[in-house]
Amino acid sequence: MITMTRKLALLAALGLAATTAASYAPPASAAQVSVGISVGVPPPPPRYVRVPPPRRxxxxxxxxxxxEPHAHRHVWVGGYWxxxxxGYRYVPEHWVHHGRHWRFERGHWVR
Incomplete structure (x- = not known):
């Protein structure tokens, strides 16, 4: 039978391992995989919303x-920080017109 102290220690170790795994971020120089989305339906015009006050x-x-492929329509995703x-400039998510299709480009950093 496991004592209460050993049970608590085991739970604490599992919680620490889960927190460490969930907060891991690979270095920026690590290889990245990208999946592109191309659709024949143009996105609606952007929504203009008030930008929140700056954050340091x-x-x-x-x-x-x-x-949204299952609904066959575009869905608005609100802005975020x-x-x-x-040393980098952020390029936000956007759609690029290519012939009869529209290709989605994820937000990314450039030098």
Missing amino acids: GYIWAPGYWRW VRVRP
């Missing part, structure tokens, strides 16, 4: 239209 160390990424990366 963050930039505001504006909202964008996400394609992104932590600043010194």
Whole structure:
């Protein structure tokens, strides 16, 4: 039979392991995989919303239209804060027109 102290220690260790695994972020130089989305339906015009007051160390990424394949329509995703990366410029999510299709580009950092 496991004593109460051992049970608590085991639970604490499992909680610490789960927290560490959930907060892991690979270095920016790590290889990245990207999946593209291309649809024949143009996104609606962007919604104009009031940008919240500035936050030190963050930039505001504006909202964008996400394609919802099961519903066959675009769905609005509200803006959000992104932590600043010194020496980089953030390019927010956007749609690019290619011939008869529209390709979605995820938000990313560029030098």
